[in-house]
Amino acid sequence: MKNFLFLAFTFLLVSACSSKKSLISKSFEKQLSSTFYKNQFTGVLVIDAATKDTVYNNNSHKYFIPASNTKIFTLFAALKALPTQIPTLKYIETNDTLYFEGTGDPSFLHPYIKDSTALNFLQKHSNLVFVSNNFQDEKYGPGWAWDDYQWYYSAEKSGLPLNGNVVMICKNPELMVSPTYFKDSVLELRHKNNRNETSNRFYYPQTKNDTVETPFITSDQTTRSILENLLFKKVGTASIMPSDEKQTLYGTNADSLYVRMMHESDNFIAEQLLLVSAGVLTDTLNGKLIRDYILENELKNLKQEPRWVDGSGLSRYNLFTPQNMVSVLDQLYTLVPKKRLFSIFPAGGLSGTLKNRFVGDEQPYIYAKSGSLSNNYCLSGYLVANSGKVLIFSFMNNHFRASTSEERSRLEQMLLILRDTY
Incomplete structure (x- = not known):
């Protein structure tokens, strides 16, 4: 009798689950077969985080430009x-x-992280020698748009970044410039650009009042000069480190960088985190080293091999599938406690880039990373259904001509179906 009751309960449970999946599938198919999606590419994968069962799948094996995903x-x-x-x-x-x-640490006097651990350490020493030969990467990622050089989201990569490798300019009421090293390089006049393309000459209109954040051109000499300006002492240079064993100074909590990267979609922090990771792995600051290592070791079982060329998603050379995204999200769900993991991801209606989007009724139901480039919008992460069950999803939309807001609106309709049905 007990066995019969157990089998009956199991049958009812499976039937209910199958019915939910059928409702979701019908709703999604109706949406994705509409004329709105006719001339774009869309891939979707949704799985149950606990059982790993597929809830919905459409083109999840195909490659998409992921942007900030x-x-x-x-x-x-x-x-x-x-x-x-x-x-x-x-x-x-x-x-x-x-x-x-x-080490590539992006937090060194970063305008929002504001870590001064390294600066305080250097101030305690009289004779300083800066060595830069461990940075073996390019300033820009492959496929980045050359004309983004003056915009905050396209700061250069470097081995010893300072102030997020950007110049912050505002009036309060006098002109305020950080790092102060660049104060004499700011002209208060109207110009079509925020900075010269080939030099650290910046422009700030006299009528402007808000803060302008502009990347500066990095070099070993510029790094040395900024440090000397901050420390009020000379800094020497050398081509290689002495042969003794290196010591490591540790700074800010890693989660503060992860939250900033994911909540604000901070491209600079993303790129630098790959450099720091490569440095821990090999003692050489090169993003490709860590990308290759992760793909060949930690993610060798991905069903499709991604094309992964940068840390931020600025490059349109990146190619990932929804299956790639869900697989990594699934591993993160296992690796990181849920409370911590969900705090790192933006929460719908509450934080970061999702603060005004995908709003829940009383509490967030979406914890996800968005990614947008012109004509592309992706959203991948976690959904908490009304039943309490957690779903892992990836929606990737490429090459649409409608507005991104319309794309998000239609995506939200599908997310609400998942929340209310599953």
Whole structure:
């Protein structure tokens, strides 16, 4: 009798689940077969986080330009490679001289993270020598738009970034410039650009009052000069570190960088996190080293091999499938406690880039990363259904000509169906 009751209960449970999936499938098929989706490419995969059962699948094996959904892979790489505290400097102290090199740590005096661990450490030493040969990467990622050089989201990569590699300019009521090293390089006049293309000459109209955030051109000499301006002392340079064992100085909590990267879709932090991860792995700051390592070791069982060329998703050369995204999200769900994981991702209607989107009734039901480039919009993450069950999803939309707001609106309709039905 007990066996019969158990089998009957199991049958009812399976039937109910099958009925829910059928309702979701019919609703999604109706939406995706509409004329709105006729001239674009769309891929969808939704799975149950607990059972791993597929709830809905459409073109999930096909490649899409992910935009900032790429940061999900960057987050995974950083969580696998980095300790709780970010390595901020490596150094060797010989006699009365401190030789130091960057780790790629983006938090060093970052305008929003504001970590001063490295600065305070350097201030304690009289004779400083900066070594930069461990940075073996390009300033820009492959496929980045060249004419984005003046916009905050396209700051250059470097081995020892300072102030997020951007100049912050505002009036309060006098002209305020950070880093102060660049104060004499700011002209108060109207110009079509925020900065010269080939030099660190910046423009700030006299009538402007808000803060302008503009990337500066990095170089070893510029890094040295900014440091000297901050420390009020000379900084020497050397081509290589001494042969002694390097020591590591640790700085900010890693989660503060992960939250900033995911909530604000901070491209600079994403790129630098790959450099820091590569440095921990190999002692060389090169993003390709960590990307290759993660794909060949931690993600070798992905059903489709991604084309992963940067940390931020600025490049249209990146190619990922919805199955790729869901697989990594699934691994993150296993790797990181749910409360911490959901705090790293933007919450619909509550935080980050989703603060005004995908709003829940009383509490968030979406914890996800959006990704947008012109004519492309993707959203991948976690959905908490009204039943309490967690779904892992990836919606990837490429090459549409309608507005992104309309694309999001239609996506929200499908997400609400998942929330209310499953």
